[in-house]
Amino acid sequence: MTRRLQLLTLASLLAMLAAAGMIFVYAPQDVLQGPVQKIFYVHVSSAIASFCCFGLVTGGSLAYLWRGSLRGDRLARAAAMSGLVLVTITIVMGVLWAKPIWNWDPTQTWDARFTSTVVLWMIYAGYLLVRKFADPGRQAARLAAVVGIVGFIDVPVVYESVNWWRTLHPGPVITVQGALPPAMLLTFLVTMACELLLAATLVSLRYRLELLRDLREGSPAGAVSPVEFAR
Numbered sequence: 001m002t003r004r005l006q007l008l009t010l011a012s013l014l015a016m017l018a019a020a021g022m023i024f025v026y027a028p029q030d031v032l033q034g035p036v037q038k039i040f041y042v043h044v045s046s047a048i049a050s051f052c053c054f055g056l057v058t059g060g061s062l063a064y065l066w067r068g069s070l071r072g073d074r075l076a077r078a079a080a081m082s083g084l085v086l087v088t089i090t091i092v093m094g095v096l097w098a099k100p101i102w103n104w105d106p107t108q109t110w111d112a113r114f115t116s117t118v119v120l121w122m123i124y125a126g127y128l129l130v131r132k133f134a135d136p137g138r139q140a141a142r143l144a145a146v147v148g149i150v151g152f153i154d155v156p157v158v159y160e161s162v163n164w165w166r167t168l169h170p171g172p173v174i175t176v177q178g179a180l181p182p183a184m185l186l187t188f189l190v191t192m193a194c195e196l197l198l199a200a201t202l203v204s205l206r207y208r209l210e211l212l213r214d215l216r217e218g219s220p221a222g223a224v225s226p227v228e229f230a231r
Helices: 003-026 036-069 070-102 112-133 137-152 153-162 183-219 227-230
Strands: none
Touching: 003 036, 003 183, 036 070, 036 112, 036 137, 036 183, 070 112, 070 137, 070 153, 070 183, 112 137, 112 153
16 A cells, blocks of 8 residues: 555544534534434445545546556546445435334335435446456456446436435435535535545555456556556
8 A cells, every 4th residue: 555545544543533512513413303313424435435435436437448548547447446335335324214204114114215215326336247257358348337437327217216206215304405504514615524534545456456356367458557557
């Protein structure tokens, strides 16, 4: 691991500790939901961070299809794995939140946002499966790139699902002025910034692993520059 990655990882860990302090010490307890409401900060922040990762998958995939950029393909692979981790956290936190608050059973009651988020998870899990089990080469990379680009269509579906369908999930509160007390809003913004830093760290670390794998498997000439490897 390079020094830059070491510093980024350390900064991410310290930021998450700071966010935890904000959540459990600084932010007031919700009157109606009690301590369970504190899941909200990580739940929503993880979702936003996962969307950013899937945006990187789309950008990297477009770069590969348009210009044959192997770095773009490598970035897409790294971001897909990181985004899948974050969207998994989103789903788990959402279920933990909904069960005591709504007495919600996902196997019995349909919820548009939960369902569309699970579909998003399946799409990018499928992307990684394509990369793992398809015959290595440009054909597999092109197929995965198409999956990564088309799959991003589900991101705005997840975001707008509470507006398009009747759902148990609450509507937007972050963008509605006065919906959150200032202390809660500040805690959310700090947590979101920390989650985005964590996402950057995960993508960077995964990119490094993909870089080393390409070197081990013998990447095409020019795919890995000495400068890129030293970063």
